[in-house]
Amino acid sequence: MEPRSGDPVTAAVETLGDRWSLLVLRDVVFEDRRYFRALLTGSTEGIASNILADRLVRLVDAGILTRGTAARGQRAQYSLSEAGIRTLPIICALGDWGLDWRPGSEELRARYQRIRDGGPAYVEELMAELRVRHLGAGPAP
Structure with missing residues (x-):
């Protein structure tokens, strides 16, 4: 999807600025909900299944999440890409x-x-843990 302008804020808002995308990412990041059913039933905000399916497709298309291949009858697992991991400071800033x-x-x-109490070093540590869990990077330091 091409942004409406060359402004980076516009591009970011067009990707992440709807009502649900950051909440889906929050649940993947902090609750390790990586399957559709877990995201649907674990949503305290009560996301509808059609909205969740749409947001997952959008986040995969934007390169924020990846969707693992699933054989017939198996569930597909979603993982954060590096771009998805880099949304953590945004989510943290909104929480702050x-x-x-x-x-x-x-x-x-x-x-x-x-x-907030842990500061930037704590956020970096969380991002390192996400890289291990979602990207298979070496153990977090």
């Missing part, structure tokens, strides 16, 4: 903003508080 400006449950806010 939400801590200051939006209400929420203490349980769900705790993750973003840990990330």
Whole structure:
């Protein structure tokens, strides 16, 4: 998909800026939900199956996720690409903003508080762990 302009923010918003894409990525990143059914039933926001299917296709087409091949009767597993892993700071920045400006449950806010407290080094550590889990990179340092 070609962005409407050459502006990088426009291109990023066109890829990630809909209501559901970042929430799907959040669940893949933090909950390790990598199968359609797990993403559907684990969504606290109640994503509809047709919307989830559409977002997964969009994220794969954009190179954010990869979809493993599945034989007949088997489930396809989704994995983050490097571009998908690099969305982690975006998700963390949104969580950080939400801590200051939006209400929420203490349980769900705790993750973003840990990330805030850990700072950039903690985010880098999380990205290294994602590379191991999703890309098969060597063990995280």
